[in-house]
Amino acid sequence: MDREYKNARVLMAGEKLREILEKLTKEIYEKNKDEDRLLIVGIKRRGEILAKRIAKSLGTKINVAFGSIDITLYRDDLTSIDKKPIVRKTEIPFNIDDQNLLLVDDVLFTGRTVRSALTELVDFGRPKRVQLAVFIDREERELPICPDFVGKSLKVGKKEMVEVRLHEIDEEECVLIVPR
Amino acid sequence: MCADSSEIKGLKRKDLLGILELEKEEIEFILDTAISFKEILERPIKVVPYLRGKTVAFLFFEPSTRTLNSFSLAARRLSCDSVSVSASSSSVLKGETLLDTAKNLEAMKLNFVVVRHSSPGASHILAKNLTSSVINAGDGSHEHPTQALLDLLTIKEHFGKFEGLKVLIVGDIEHSRVARSDIWGMKKLGMDVSVCGPPTLIPRDIEKMGVRVYYNLKEAIENKDIIYVLRIQKERQKRGLFPSTREYINLYSITEEVLEKHAKRDVVIMHPGPVNRGIEIAPSVADGTRSLILPQVTNGVAIRMACFYLLPGGEGREEGRVKREEG
Numbered sequence: 479m480d481r482e483y484k485n486a487r488v489l490m491a492g493e494k495l496r497e498i499l500e501k502l503t504k505e506i507y508e509k510n511k512d513e514d515r516l517l518i519v520g521i522k523r524r525g526e527i528l529a530k531r532i533a534k535s536l537g538t539k540i541n542v543a544f545g546s547i548d549i550t551l552y553r554d555d556l557t558s559i560d561k562k563p564i565v566r567k568t569e570i571p572f573n574i575d576d577q578n579l580l581l582v583d584d585v586l587f588t589g590r591t592v593r594s595a596l597t598e599l600v601d602f603g604r605p606k607r608v609q610l611a612v613f614i615d616r617e618e619r620e621l622p623i624c625p626d627f628v629g630k631s632l633k634v635g636k637k638e639m640v641e642v643r644l645h646e647i648d649e650e651e652c653v654l655i656v657p658r
Numbered sequence: 659m660c661a662d663s664s665e666i667k668g669l670k671r672k673d674l675l676g677i678l679e680l681e682k683e684e685i686e687f688i689l690d691t692a693i694s695f696k697e698i699l700e701r702p703i704k705v706v707p708y709l710r711g712k713t714v715a716f717l718f719f720e721p722s723t724r725t726l727n728s729f730s731l732a733a734r735r736l737s738c739d740s741v742s743v744s745a746s747s748s749s750v751l752k753g754e755t756l757l758d759t760a761k762n763l764e765a766m767k768l769n770f771v772v773v774r775h776s777s778p779g780a781s782h783i784l785a786k787n788l789t790s791s792v793i794n795a796g797d798g799s800h801e802h803p804t805q806a807l808l809d810l811l812t813i814k815e816h817f818g819k820f821e822g823l824k825v826l827i828v829g830d831i832e833h834s835r836v837a838r839s840d841i842w843g844m845k846k847l848g849m850d851v852s853v854c855g856p857p858t859l860i861p862r863d864i865e866k867m868g869v870r871v872y873y874n875l876k877e878a879i880e881n882k883d884i885i886y887v888l889r890i891q892k893e894r895q896k897r898g899l900f901p902s903t904r905e906y907i908n909l910y911s912i913t914e915e916v917l918e919k920h921a922k923r924d925v926v927i928m929h930p931g932p933v934n935r936g937i938e939i940a941p942s943v944a945d946g947t948r949s950l951i952l953p954q955v956t957n958g959v960a961i962r963m964a965c966f967y968l969l970p971g972g973e974g975r976e977e978g979r980v981k982r983e984e985g
Contacts, residue, residue: 548694551706551736551967562968565694601703 489632489640491652498629499613503532505627506580506611507539515541517579517605521595522548522566525583527646528613532582545570547581552594568598575603584642586612589623614653616640669968673785673792676801677842685843689811692957692964698735699959709738712971714770715763716742718795719756722774724931724955725795725805729772732962738770760784769971773797790972793965799833804965805930806839808958810847812950813884815957816926820847826878827851828910829888829938830859832899836930837888841867854878855888855910858899875910879921887912887929887939903937913940917948926950 490498510516516536520529526546533544548566550556556563581595592610599608611627616634634640634655641654669684677685698706714733718726726742733740743759754762760771772793773781778800785792796802810820817823825844831837831853844851845868852870853860860871872878879885890906900906917925927939927949935941944951 551698551708556708565691565964565967567694567697569697597707601701601705603702 485657486641487655489653489655490630491650495651495653499528499531500535502611502613502627502629503535506532506609507536509609509626510536510578510580511540513540513578515543515578517543517545517572517574517577519545519547519570519579519581519595519599521581521583521591522546522568523647524642524644525581527644528584528642529580529582532580532611543572545572547595547598549591549594549598552598554590554594570602573603574599574605576606577603579605579608580611581608582611584612584644585614585616585640586610586623586625586628587616587618587640589619589621592623593621613642614640672970673781673794674803674965674969675781675785675792675794677803677806677839677846678801680803680843680846682846685807685810685846688807688961688964688968689814691968692807692811692960693815695735695963695967696957696960698963699956705735705737707737709733709736709769709966709971711739712769713739713741713767714772714966715760715768716740716795717756717760717763717771717773717775718742718744719773719775719780720796722795724958725774725802728955728958729793729795729804729962732959732966733770735959735963736966738966741766756780757783757787760788764788764790770966770969788972791969793962793969796835799835799838801839802835802930803839804958804961805836806843807965808954808961809836809840809886809928809930810843811957811961812928812954813849815953816950817883820844820849822848822850823884824850824882825852825884825886826872826882827853827886827888828875828878828912829855830891830899831855831864831888832859832861833891834888840886841869845869852878852882856900856906876916876920879916879925881922882925883922885912885917885921885925885927887927889930889932890934890938892934907937911936911938911940912943914942914946917943928954931955 518529518533520526530544533542536542546569548568550563550565609626612625613629615625615628615631637658639656639658641656643650643652645651698704716726730740768790770791771784771788772795773784774795776798778798780797781792781794794801794803827837841851852872854872854875857873864871925948927943929939929951933939933944
């Protein structure tokens with residue numbers, strides 16, 4: 479268990495998390511099975527991991543390509559912070575012009591991350607359509623952003639954080655609710 | 659996205675003045691950041707909005723093509739505005755001091771000052787007196803930190819490591835700020851550093867920097883992974899520290915022939931530019947398959963973008979902690 483957070487509540491773990499991801503993937507498949515190709519772009523870092531898993535399981539059925547995006551340089555709160563978030567590499571190894579694209583993130587909250595990702599994507603081209611899949615939708619939007627696919631909707635207090643932890647980088651697989 | 663606190667780091671400084679003062683971890687952090695920035699240079703639209711509304715002043719009191727353009731491009735790629743001052747066209751000619759020029763510019767609301775000056779320590783003086791972040795783009799024969807960082811990035815990309823790599827720096831070590839910054843950086847990262855050149859161009863106490871000294875090139879290049887060729891700086895050679903250019907070429911020029919006979923097969927060649935073709939390096943070597951000279955130039959833009967990103971840029975150092983953002 480994560481020792482950083484003493485008062486963390488575990489919302490779900492292991493098998494349950496995989497089940498929800500499977501259901502999410504199936505919904506994405508149903509909506510996209512007649513498309514020529516689906517470009518799946520995950521928002522770093524945990525959105526990228528989820529996107530990779532989704533791409534892997536969809537890849538056996540439909541034509542998919544996988545990329546990832548780091549939105550740090552497009553954030554709207556950077557001037558107000560002193561230390562700098564680590565900038566990771568954006569990897570979009572395909573032309574997105576006129577393509578069917580799926581953006582993936584772990585938690586949708588204010589909508590500001592997705593706004594940044596959309597702004598960044600535009601610098602790579604003009605997709606035909608962008609869909610949004612999130613594992614957790616915790617409501618309390620601050621921008622007009624709406625997901626197309628949701629793993630699980632949650633109502634948690636503004637003072638709480640939702641953390642999705644994935645074994646690829648966290649050595650555990652669970653969703654935590656952490657007091658701020 | 660969850661911004662873990664472990665994902666938020668900064669350089670522990672307002673300015674980038676030299677490699678000597680940087681910790682190994684800071685160097686590695688700058689290099690890692692630059693690798694992410696390289697991707698931006700490959701995009702269809704090669705600009706990110708990060709420094710919108712910020713301004714950098716370039717104070718170049720010595721000539722420069724590569725460094726100034728590289729900094730300038732790095733700033734533009736980050737949406738940073740810039741103003742440029744050169745000694746030949748400014749009030750420096752009317753007797754204004756460096757500090758006055760800089761303070762006046764800062765009064766126009768600047769975030770970064772990039773300075774190149776013939777006096778060692780010029781950037782330190784500015785850093786002490788300005789709230790903007792100062793980047794040293796070369797101060798006399800003292801330091802040229804962004805050059806060393808781009809060299810290190812090029813080495814990291816080619817070899818995937820630093821530890822144990824053997825590098826030979828050839829040429830005018832005495833007058834070279836590039837050599838000084840590189841030696842400090844390379845040593846910090848665990849490389850094995852040697853220098854080679856005419857005795858008059860090797861600083862007397864250089865061994866104290868932890869480097870080996872050779873005077874015979876053929877002997878020196880054996881077993882080296884990297885040969886870093888310095889430019890013969892004609893502008894700093896007024897005292898005639900070597901008898902003739904021809905003699906220098908005979909003894910120290912890096913040619914195909916010398917490499918074939920004495921160097922490792924997979925040796926790579928680096929040079930900070932501008933190249934004096936046929937003097938310190940043969941054109942066929944500079945343009946050859948072993949040369950990393952152009953990758954060095956590309957990496958220069960990425961390194962300078964990373965420096966602009968990581969320095970606070972005159973925003974002051976309020977202890978505004980980063981909120982753990984989700985969203």
